Amino acid sequence: MSDWNAQDYEQHSSAQLKWAQELIAKLNLKGHEKILDLGCGDGKVTAELARQVPSGSVIGVDRSEAMIDLAQSRYPQAQVVNLQFRQMDARQLSFRNQFDVVFSNATLHWVDDHDAVLKGLEAGLSAQGRILLQMGGQGNAAKIIEAVNAVIQSAQWHAYFEDFTFPYCFCSPAEYQHWLPKVGLIPRRVELIPKDMTHKGAEGLMGWIRTTWFPYLQAVPEQMRDELVTAIVHRYLQEHPIGEDGMTHVDMMRLEVEAEKP
Ligand SMILES: C[S@@+](CC[C@H](N)C(=O)[O-])C[C@H]1O[C@@H](n2cnc3c(N)ncnc32)[C@H](O)[C@@H]1O
Numbered sequence: 334m335s336d337w338n339a340q341d342y343e344q345h346s347s348a349q350l351k352w353a354q355e356l357i358a359k360l361n362l363k364g365h366e367k368i369l370d371l372g373c374g375d376g377k378v379t380a381e382l383a384r385q386v387p388s389g390s391v392i393g394v395d396r397s398e399a400m401i402d403l404a405q406s407r408y409p410q411a412q413v414v415n416l417q418f419r420q421m422d423a424r425q426l427s428f429r430n431q432f433d434v435v436f437s438n439a440t441l442h443w444v445d446d447h448d449a450v451l452k453g454l455e456a457g458l459s460a461q462g463r464i465l466l467q468m469g470g471q472g473n474a475a476k477i478i479e480a481v482n483a484v485i486q487s488a489q490w491h492a493y494f495e496d497f498t499f500p501y502c503f504c505s506p507a508e509y510q511h512w513l514p515k516v517g518l519i520p521r522r523v524e525l526i527p528k529d530m531t532h533k534g535a536e537g538l539m540g541w542i543r544t545t546w547f548p549y550l551q552a553v554p555e556q557m558r559d560e561l562v563t564a565i566v567h568r569y570l571q572e573h574p575i576g577e578d579g580m581t582h583v584d585m586m587r588l589e590v591e592a593e594k595p
Pocket of ligand 1: 421
């Protein structure tokens with residue numbers, strides 16, 4: 334899979350930012366914690382975490398070189414002394430007993446091997462450290478997926494998708510309830526939370542499809558990608574029209590996971 338378009342993500346991720354801010358509030362930070370932000374993306378959420386722990390520190394890691402480059406250029410360590418970014422895969426974390434908190438927003442549905450992620454998280458936590466993760470969960474974006482499937486199965490597009498495999502892992506609470514104790518973490522709360530994702534009109538929805546549904550776009554030649562985005566958005570809006578407030582609405586289902594290291 335190619336890399337993310339970090340600038341485009343930065344411009345079209347207001348929904349992820351809003352949810353990240355709600356998630357950060359649930360951490361009840363005291364201001365001295367050492368935090369890992371797993372899948373930090375363009376770094377704006379990581380920078381918010383750093384603002385909330387003036388006597389602590391934050392490390393943001395992400396697999397994408399483009400995201401880490403952008404994050405480092407926006408928040409250089411010379412200016413934000415308690416914040417660092419590192420390119421690292423969530424399945425190959427190399428930290429040991431150093432974090433009070435591991436936080437992750439809108440990332441882990443991109444990862445196939447959650448067992449490897451959780452082993453790495455557990456090893457990176459200090460004793461009594463805690464994790465708070467939110468990701469796309471079972472049933473997430475079902476209506477968008479319906480629209481996407483209708484388009485990619487149509488005569489115009491189906492040839493490009495013959496070998497395509499669904500790129501996301503939308504896990505269930507039962508899977509996490511099973512995985513957490515296996516790596517030595519105590520589950521505190523594992524639940525699916527329905528959320529309404531809003532975007533400004535068709536343009537906003539297109540921006541989100543272009544930036545976070547890019548595995549589908551990469552299956553077609555570059556010069557056809559805008560046309561595919563338009564077709565998906567057109568199809569979705571036929572059944573889920575823009576509201577009177579000018580916003581598009583997408584039913585999302587987030588899996589939220591809280592757990593602790595003994
Ligand atoms: C939707 S963005 C979320 C970014 C940020 N957490 C936010 O809330 O805006 C998903 C991020 O997950 C990262 N990601 C995907 N797979 C990953 C992996 N295996 N390891 C680390 N990061 C990964 C992507 O590079 C991308 O930056």
